[in-house]
Amino acid sequence: MLRVLAIDDEVPALEELAFLLRADPRIGQVICAGEAAGALRDLSRILVAGERLDAVFLDIRMPGLDGLDFTRLLTGFAAPPQVVFVTAHDDCAVTAFDLGALDYLLKPVRPERLAKAVGRLDEVVRRNAAVAEDAPPRPDDDEMVPVELAGRTRLVSRRAVTHVEAHGDYVRLHTHEGSFLVRMPLASLARRWQPAGFIRIHRSTLVASAHISELRFDGGRAAVQVGGELLPVSRRHTREVRDLLVRRFRHDDPARGSTPVPGLPGD
Structure with missing residues (x-):
């Protein structure tokens, strides 16, 4: 089952997103964070501990570290999770996909649209897992x-x-x-x-x-x-x-x- 991190500085939006994600039978765990900088540190601890995190669902416009900068920083990890943007702004989609985002959802999030994004995520995670079995990461890869x-x-x-x-x-x-x-x-x-x-x-x-x-x-x-x-x-x-x-x-x-x-x- 999928393990994901949800990030949004607005509490009602974060709670709604977490509720919808947990309602999907393909999601096994949802970790919540109210700001991106702290979430980045939590993500580092998760990956360093050897635990799996399949995706990050996050807003774009947040105080401090915004969603786009957060995604740019993810490229520094040896095995970064997939990124799905969940935002009220439609003007950053091109930049988001240039950064390698898996999907881009607009608020208010429709359950059927979120389910489609989770389906894409599940497919990508399964495919990457199959590839990793044949070609495990090299120990000299940086982190x-x-x-x-x-x-x-x-x-x-x-x-x-x-x-x-x-x-x-x-x-x-x-x-x-x-x-x-x-x-x-x-x-x-x-x-x-x-x-x-x-x-x-x-x-x-x-x-x-x-x-x-x-x-x-x-x-x-x-x-x-x-x-x-x-x-x-x-x-x-x-x-x-x-x-x-x-x-x-x-x-x-x-x-x-x-x-x-x-x-x-x-x-």
């Missing part, structure tokens, strides 16, 4: 994470993240440009980003192995050099980190110009 910065929402590329630290219910993403606090569990992020080369070095720290330049041992304690920071490796994770970097070291071929990681033994 974007929405973060709040000075009251604005921006996207941070996973490839730019050097390491991640847990802060209670939040994580802090560290990049060369700065750090960003995001509400999501470290455990979920670790599972999702493991295929992209992120490794747990401590119960509260996740590191991108590509950004590790050195592994150090001092008095039985291990640490990794990531940029200008030396991050401690817990005893529990030391062997895993060492084995990973040894494999990377042995895979590197100096004749091709690659640089081995210092601190690791030779063959």
